[in-house]
Amino acid sequence: MKLKLIILALFFVNLFSAQKFFWPKAALSDSAILDKSISSIASRISENYKKPKRLDSLERSFKFDILAGNYKKSIATIQQYREAFADKNSASTKFINYELYAMAKDIEKNEKIDFSKALDKAFDIKCATLPSKYSFRIADVFVENIGKKRDNFKKALGSLKSDSINAQSAVGLGLSYLDYKTSSGIQHRINQLLAQKEKEKYIVETFDFKTKKGGTVAVTVTRDKNNKQPLPAILTNNIYAGSYDGALGKRAVAYDYVGVVVNTRGKRTSPDEIEPFEHEAEDLYDVIDWISKQSWNNGKVGMIGGSYLGFSQWAATKKMHPALKTVIPQVAVGIGIDYPMTNNVFMSYMLQWISYVTTNNLTDEEGFRNYKKWDSVNTAWYKSGKSFRNLDVFEGKKNKIFQRWLDHPAYDKFWKSMVPYKKEFAKINIPVLTTTGFYDADQLGALYYFKEYYKYNKNPNHYMIIGPYDHGGAQSYATNVLRGYTVDQAARINISDLAFSWFDYVMKNGKKPELLKDKVNVQIMDTNEWKHFPSLEASHNSTLKLYLTKGSETVQLLSKEKPANNDFIKQVIDFKDRDTKDAYYKYGKKDSLNITNMVIYQTPVLDKDIIINGAFEAKLKAEINKKDMDVIISLIQIQPDNEAFYLSNYLGRASYTKNREKRHLLKPGKVETVSIDNPTFVGKKIAKGSRLIVLLGINKTPEYQVNYGTGKDVSEETIADAAEPLEIKWFTDSYIELPILQ
Incomplete structure (x- = not known):
């Protein structure tokens, strides 16, 4: 029976692929004809997605419904897409750009008002229904490169030469058209509306902070405008300076904390040289000291963040400040352990990452995601047979950070100076919550810190969550499917909610999160159960x-x-x-x-x-x-x-x-x-x-x-x-x- 269904599905796929649609040449120069033609083709394509169930089918269904003018149906399908996720709140802003566009088009059509007014109305309606702890995430969606989307669409349009278009080309053209039309049509105005709302809700202060050793870091403090009482502060140390910084601060406010984001030396407005990993241990002590003396802080500071941000928390514990009450290192980079080398084997990826964070004072997103370039750099080096020292030459220039790291193939003083080492773990007198995943690229780092903490600390108060998560999932929320595996329902937790429940537990005398029944908490795949153990050694018998x-x-x-x-x-x-x-x-x-x-x-x-x-x-x-x-x-x-x-x-x-x-x-x-x-x-x-x-x-x-x-x-x-x-x-x-x- 299963084989018959597969054959039947392939038959319909092939039948659809063989379709051809009329394409007027005038559409290349007349925007009205272009819009009408794409809408007409989209109506026919959308017939292939009458009862979508898979996520990719749901996505195509709502996009072609928008193009065909079926706005209410598209909005319902977007919601159906979100319902597929175990945690509905965390999915509440998924595809919100398309939803707002469809809502505005529907209001424009039914209420006979200008699109700009319809968009404002759609924005107000949507904001009123969003969960308060997730509404700040809207801003993350509206940072897209409109010029690049326009170029992608023009490229797809320019490839059409005849008076007909096959189904595959029609799908690609329609999706790139909608992508460009949506972002160019609403992004600027939505950002204006978001800025207005944020001005009403937040007090945001950004400034340069001088450390005692003479370094400069950029600091952004985000507070709730309506709160007058001192609160604990949630500190995040972020080398990936950019729009995401604002979301980190606003997330803390959403959970009733003050958000403080530090961009490392050389990032954002700091004039210093960018030297990843090297200064956090000394800089963060001074930042925590400053936070603890502010009128809006009650003397308690917690830290959170993943990957580099997770490493930063361990760096902060190398010299413990009394105001630091807890840390939640998520998927923490084990510097010298799993990055930039894995068990003493250096990885080629390190050069790509160094370029990503040191090219400018924000991040080089476009360069980092040019995967073809980096594959060709690595392959050219490999084929040449030259030394690994020469990898950076194949990228175009010598890179001093890359070269500096290669000088330390053993776990030596260079790496040890950045995070606690041996007996320094004994001085960490605060509770710690680590989150990682079976398929987290920095799992070895997360487990290294956990093991060393237990090895040297006489009173270990360190909990760990580990399950079927990758690098992204273990610092946010689980996906439904990971590497082809349908994730157990029990594992589909919101790790952000869990983290702030931990902050409430430690800094506000709240209840310990229910999931943390013991020190090591594991979601074992294909059992739909969490198991709880007093130690890593006890996780098997x-x-x-x-x-x-x-x-x-x-x-x-x-x-x-x-x-x-x-x-x-x-x-x-x-x-x-x-x-x-x-x-x-x-x-x-x-x-x-x-x-x-x-x-x-x-x-x-x-x-x-x-x-x-x-x-x-x-x-x-x-x-x-x-x-x-x-x-x-x-x-x-x-x-x-x-x-x-x-x-x-x-x-x-x-x-x-x-x-x-x-x-x-x-x-x-x-x-x-x-x-x-x-x-x-x-x-x-x-x-x-x-x-x-x-x-x-x-x-x-x-x-x-x-x-x-x-x-x-x-x-x-x-x-x-x-x-x-x-x-x-x-x-x-x-x-x-x-x-x-x-």
């Missing part, structure tokens, strides 16, 4: 040890039994070869995994359900002909329906596995044990009928520096250092140990 044993020529085995004879699987990596075609393992009739530079190990089909909860560990017995290697391990589930699901991964430099602070080179020709203990944490029920796959191999991609194994600084190595290929013997008494919750 058993292990499954699987030996990496010999199998067939193409697929090796993951076995519970240790092999009687200690054999090995040989792998050869030729670093000189930069044109190797990707290799794939076909695990279904049509499905395959990329196994380039990997050895694949597989379990038999599981005869019962198991729950993996935690981070795997591995002991790799290996002999190589060089002094070092960068190891990759991926843990994958092949589900009973034969779909692959990535569970967890590891990338790290073998010479730093004993100690990230000091390199211990391997001895060529000697069997060594490489201990892996810092992969990503995952919680998931693995259903009976599944298979587990481990991909074990070596990094050789444009995304990371290439370790040629000479023992020299990897950033200095070139393809000339490759010499003979890397030969590895992976011995069969190697194993991976999975954390199991029974």
